Amino acid sequence: MKTYKSLSISNPDELVFGISPHTVSCGNGLVIGAGQVFPEINFTLPTLLINEANWQSVISHYHEICEAVIKRSTVLQVPGLVIEFEQLPDMSMNPEWGAEITCLIKQHLDELYAATGIPNALRVTVVDLRDTDQPPLLRTGESCAKTLEAFRLSAQAGADILSIESVGGKEVHDQALLYADLTGIIGSLGILAYRDVGWLWGQITAIADEYKIIAGGDTACGFSNTAMQLAGQGMLPSSLAALDRAASAPRSLAAFEHGAVGPSKDCAYEGPIIKAIAGVPISMEGRSSCCAHFSPLGNIAGAAADLWSNESVQNINLLSGSAPEAFMELLAYDCRLFNTASKSNPLAFRNLMVDSDLPYSPEALILEPKTVIHIASEIVKQTGGYLQTKAAVQAAYEAILSAQNNGRVQIKTAEKVWLDSVALSLSAVPDKEGDALEYLLATYGSFFTPAAYGL
Amino acid sequence: MMIHDILAQLTQVVALGKINKNTPLPADMLGQDGASELAFRALEQGITPQAILNDGLLPGMSIIGEKFSRGEAFIANMLISAQAMNAAMEHLKPYFASGEIKSTGTLVLGTVQGDLHDIGKNLVKMILKGDGWEVIDLGTNVSSEAFLNAISSHSDAIVGLSALLTTTMLNMGEVTETLKKHNPETRVYIGGAPVSQSFCQEIGADGYFRDPHSFAKSLRLD
Numbered sequence: 248m249k250t251y252k253s254l255s256i257s258n259p260d261e262l263v264f265g266i267s268p269h270t271v272s273c274g275n276g277l278v279i280g281a282g283q284v285f286p287e288i289n290f291t292l293p294t295l296l297i298n299e300a301n302w303q304s305v306i307s308h309y310h311e312i313c314e315a316v317i318k319r320s321t322v323l324q325v326p327g328l329v330i331e332f333e334q335l336p337d338m339s340m341n342p343e344w345g346a347e348i349t350c351l352i353k354q355h356l357d358e359l360y361a362a363t364g365i366p367n368a369l370r371v372t373v374v375d376l377r378d379t380d381q382p383p384l385l386r387t388g389e390s391c392a393k394t395l396e397a398f399r400l401s402a403q404a405g406a407d408i409l410s411i412e413s414v415g416g417k418e419v420h421d422q423a424l425l426y427a428d429l430t431g432i433i434g435s436l437g438i439l440a441y442r443d444v445g446w447l448w449g450q451i452t453a454i455a456d457e458y459k460i461i462a463g464g465d466t467a468c469g470f471s472n473t474a475m476q477l478a479g480q481g482m483l484p485s486s487l488a489a490l491d492r493a494a495s496a497p498r499s500l501a502a503f504e505h506g507a508v509g510p511s512k513d514c515a516y517e518g519p520i521i522k523a524i525a526g527v528p529i530s531m532e533g534r535s536s537c538c539a540h541f542s543p544l545g546n547i548a549g550a551a552a553d554l555w556s557n558e559s560v561q562n563i564n565l566l567s568g569s570a571p572e573a574f575m576e577l578l579a580y581d582c583r584l585f586n587t588a589s590k591s592n593p594l595a596f597r598n599l600m601v602d603s604d605l606p607y608s609p610e611a612l613i614l615e616p617k618t619v620i621h622i623a624s625e626i627v628k629q630t631g632g633y634l635q636t637k638a639a640v641q642a643a644y645e646a647i648l649s650a651q652n653n654g655r656v657q658i659k660t661a662e663k664v665w666l667d668s669v670a671l672s673l674s675a676v677p678d679k680e681g682d683a684l685e686y687l688l689a690t691y692g693s694f695f696t697p698a699a700y701g702l
Numbered sequence: 703m704m705i706h707d708i709l710a711q712l713t714q715v716v717a718l719g720k721i722n723k724n725t726p727l728p729a730d731m732l733g734q735d736g737a738s739e740l741a742f743r744a745l746e747q748g749i750t751p752q753a754i755l756n757d758g759l760l761p762g763m764s765i766i767g768e769k770f771s772r773g774e775a776f777i778a779n780m781l782i783s784a785q786a787m788n789a790a791m792e793h794l795k796p797y798f799a800s801g802e803i804k805s806t807g808t809l810v811l812g813t814v815q816g817d818l819h820d821i822g823k824n825l826v827k828m829i830l831k832g833d834g835w836e837v838i839d840l841g842t843n844v845s846s847e848a849f850l851n852a853i854s855s856h857s858d859a860i861v862g863l864s865a866l867l868t869t870t871m872l873n874m875g876e877v878t879e880t881l882k883k884h885n886p887e888t889r890v891y892i893g894g895a896p897v898s899q900s901f902c903q904e905i906g907a908d909g910y911f912r913d914p915h916s917f918a919k920s921l922r923l924d
Contacts, residue, residue, distance in 0.1 A: 294868045294896070297816070335869050336843075337816050379818065381841055421821055425828065427778040473821050480913060481770075482777040482825075561868055661774055671729075 248445070249504050251627050255526025259616035262519060263593050264552045264585050268526030271509050273461045274368025274407035275360035277327050279510050280528030280553045284585035285327035286578035287370070287513055287530050287556040288316050290571040293563050297337040302344070308562050309348050313355035315572035321363055323579040326586065329408075329530075329554055330356060331370040331513065339374035339397040346400035353405030370463060371406035372512065373397040378414045385415050385443055385699040395450055402458040409455050410463040410512050415443020415700070416498070417469045419691045424474055427487055427665070429672040431690060433636050434683040436470060436491075436498045441632025442700045444501035452506030464511030464527070465502040467495030472514055472540075475610060479541055484662035486647050489609040490669075493622050493643035496520040497635035500626070503527060513556030516544060519614055520639075523623035528553035535577055538570065543608035546600040550616060555581055605655065609647045612656050618646045633680040640676075644669055708747065709758040712740045712790065716762025717769075719782035721789045727782070737762075741790035751797040755834065759787045763833055764922065770915055777825070780915070784832020791834065805836055807921075808859035810852045812840035814873040819866035822894060825914040826862055833918055846873075846880040853881055853888060862917070863907070865894040875905035882906060891917065 255268045267280030279285065290312050297305055313330070320328050332352050338345035349371050356367045374397070376390040377383055385391060398409055416439035423431025444465055455462035466472075471492045478488035496517040503509075509527030511518045513536075518529035533548030536558035542548070549555060557574040567573050588596035597616075604611040612618055625642040629635045647666070650656040658666060677683045684702070687695070715737045718728050722736040735743075737759070744754050766783040769775040797803045809830055813823050820842050827837045838856065840848055853859060861881060865871040874892050881888045889908045892901075902910035911917035 291867075292869050294872060296872050297869050335816075335867065336818055337869070374818070376818070379843060421824060425777055425825065426781055427776065477777065477821075481773050482913075484776055659773075661776075665776065668729075 250630070251500065251504070251524045253627055254523050254620070254623055256523045257620060257624070259620045260594060262523055262551050262616045262619060263597050264549060265589050265593070267509070267522060267528040267553055269508070269528075271461060271528055274329075275356060275366055277329070277366040277368045282589060283326050284552055284555050284582050284589075285329055286320070286325055286575065286582050287329040287331055287554040288320075288571065288575050288578060289331040289333055289513070289557055289559045290316070291333070291335065291559045291561055293561045297335060297344075306348070306351065309351055312562050312569070312571045313352055315569045316575040317355055317359050319572045319575040320365065320579060321359070323576060325365060325579050325582065328356075328359070328365055328367040329370055329510075330367070331372060331410075331556065333372040333559060334374050334397065336374050336376070339376055340393060342393065342397040342400040345371070345373070345397055346404035349401045349404035349406055368407040369405060370408040370410055370510075371401040372410040372412065373401060375411050375414045378418060381418070382694055382696045383415070383418055383699055384696070386446060386701070395454070398451055398454050402454050402460055406460060408461040408463040408510065409451055410465070411447070411451065412466050412468040412512065412514070413444055413447050414469050415447065416440030418694045419687060420470050421473070422691055422694060424470075424477070424483070424487075424491065427483065428690075429490070429640065429669070430676045430683060430686055432491060432494055433640055433676055434633070434687045435691075436467070436494045437633035437636030438680060438684055438687065439695065439700050440467075440470065440498040441501050441636070442702070444498055445505050446701065448502040448505035448507055455506075462502075462507045464507045464509055464515065464521070464529075465499050466512035466515035467499050467517055468512070468514045470498075471495040471517065475516070475542060476540060478610070479543070484665045485543070486609040486658065486662055486666050486669075489613045489647060490640050490643050492517055492610060492613045493520070493639040494636050496622065496639055497626055497632050500524060500635075501632060510554050513554065514558060516548060516614065519551040519616070519619045520623050520626070522551055523619055524627060530554035530556050532556040532558045535574065535581060538574060543610050544604060544614060547604040547611045547614045549581070549585070549600050550597045550614065551619070552585070555585065607657060609650070609656050609658065612646060612650050613643055618643070621646060631680065633683060637676055641673060644673060708740060708744050708749065709753065712737060712744065712754065712758030713762040713765065715740060716759055716783050716786045716790070717765040719766075719779060719786050721782070721786045737786040737790040738792070741793045745793055751794045751803045754790070754794060755803060759790055760834070760922075763787060767915060767919060767922075771919075780832065781828055784828065787832055787834070806834035808836045808838065808856050809862055810838045810840065810849065810856060810859045811862040811864075812844035812849060813842040813864045813866075814870055814877060815843055815845050816873060817865050817867050817870035818842045819864070819894075822866070822914065823862070823864040826864070826893070826917060829914045829918045830921070833922065835921075846877045849877050850880055850884055853884065857885070860889040860891065863890065863892045865892075865897060868896050871896050871901065874907065878905050878907050893917065
């Protein structure tokens with residue numbers, strides 16, 4: 248297991264899109280993090296049941312999507328391309344189905360490389376089925392076996408990069424988040440999720456090594472993006488979603504401690520913190536993902552991106568063409584801007600992205616390069632997921648308070664009262680991991696099984 | 703203390719989320735009676751359980767619900783109010799069992815087959831429980847047969863279906879058809895990012911709600 252005791256990037260001005268200390272070479276000649284930002288296109292099916300009767304229709308959709316996005320990326324002469332095939336639950340529950348589509352997409356990418364020389368890679372993201380049982384078993388049982396089998400068959404079928412949106416700890420985090428319970432949030436992410444990510448990525452890395460492909464990275468999507476969406480709907484304070492984002496970084500970093508090398512997953516908005524610590528390339532999504540969900544991070548998300556993604560778009564027709572083709576064009580033009588700026592004044596372009604979002608949301612503040620480095624440096628001072636998570640939340644809270652006091656970030660009136668109460672809540676968060684675990688067991692014991700986390 | 707005073711107090715503590723005397727929040731009510739103590743005292747004073755529920759507890763939930771609708775409170779405030787209400791309800795449980803007061807209703811809830819998303823479903827569960835509903839949570843990836851089985855043993859229940867994927871939302875139609883075939887009177891409600899009012903009408907469901915609170919609010923008015 249690798250541990251990070253110092254930062255790979257400690258100067259905020261070196262936390263820039265397109266450049267990572269540790270580049271990743273993968274797929275058909277693609278090198279990520281070596282100076283350019285590449286589009287990472289992702290797509291999904293329109294309203295359609297996935298079953299044996301519809302399987303040929305499913306296959307036809309993926310053929311049609313690949314043809315469309317490859318045509319658009321060729322016309323626009325993208326400097327490189329990543330296709331992410333994010334499996335749908337049925338495709339991981341029936342891993343041979345996911346493998347068939349993996350193979351199909353890989354063939355399209357190989358043909359693209361042969362015909363045009365455009366470097367490319369295929370990321371396959373397997374659905375984490377392991378929380379099918381309640382409480383989740385995680386390390387044992389059929390759903391765990393299926394999840395790992397889906398990775399293996401995807402690797403065999405031609406995946407270049409493996410990823411997952413893992414869910415260990417979510418069963419407790421969901422509860423804690425809704426009650427705005429900071430001890431519960433820090434414990435679920437720092438103890439449970441951190442342990443599960445470490446275990447799971449040990450398995451994924453072994454499969455990636457066996458097939459000589461890349462163990463990409465994880466995302467706290469089910470945790471902090473849930474918080475972001477609930478905050479966007481006014482259900483949670485935006486500053487709570489911001490603290491949750493910071494809290495998710497040590498948990499996602501655990502994948503890199505156990506062999507992942509990047510690029511991290513597009514919906515891992517904690518990516519810049521990971522990049523500062525581990526020096527790995529990251530995928531990010533911002534305004535380009537409005538086809539899948541809204542966010543307060545549309546521009547600032549691009550500040551440190553090495554891949555630029557659209558999250559997911561249905562294969563439906565628009566006036567211009569299919570939605571995946573249209574979003575391929577959008578990503579291609581965004582990447583032209585990134586890569587043209589890289590040649591002249593990348594910092595000026597990065598700062599435009601940062602400054603244009605920063606005043607409107609504490610969630611954006613967490614992605615500001617100075618704040619990223621502050622949080623990252625507090626994380627590496629600590630040992631172990633729990634203390635790292637606690638330190639990340641404390642650092643993020645200090646950053647929000649400071650930005651509120653000097654008027655850099657707007658805090659809505661309704662959440663000022665909540666923010667005032669955070670100091671008290673934080674002071675109650677135990678210093679010792681064992682005490683925090685006791686709290687989790689006492690408060691949320693019916694939702695999780697310690698053995699599922701090796702406890 | 704007059705009857706209306708103690709009921710008004712109950713309404714207030716539920717709205718503020720004061721569960722019992724020992725709970726630390728709200729900070730300015732430290733050591734004061736919460737919903738649990740006040741409900742116990744109300745029963746001692748001979749106030750009927752139905753009045754405690756209808757004129758004390760439920761109005762408190764309405765107040766916090768309205769504040770939430772206006773953007774003046776968060777889901778945590780609603781859930782803590784729901785905990786306060788549940789603490790009071792513990793004292794009323796025997797009267798439910800004897801039939802002296804009626805529960806708000808029963809909701810059978812689940813995410814449809816092929817779909818593992820559950821945060822929206824869980825929110826519905828927590829909020830409706832706070833409103834006094836008995837919630838039978840079937841979990842995620844739930845088949846039509848499982849919904850039918852649950853309804854068979856709870857014939858008066860309403861059903862809530864959740865889905866987050868374009869590839870699973872169609873299963874809501876199958877569940878609705880199965881349940882309506884069994885009993886046309888069974889009310890089926892749907893929610894989730896890809897669904898809409900027109901989809902609701904298309905599959906013959908009885909209602910679509912964008913968020914858990916609007917669902918709860920609608921049921922309160924029912």
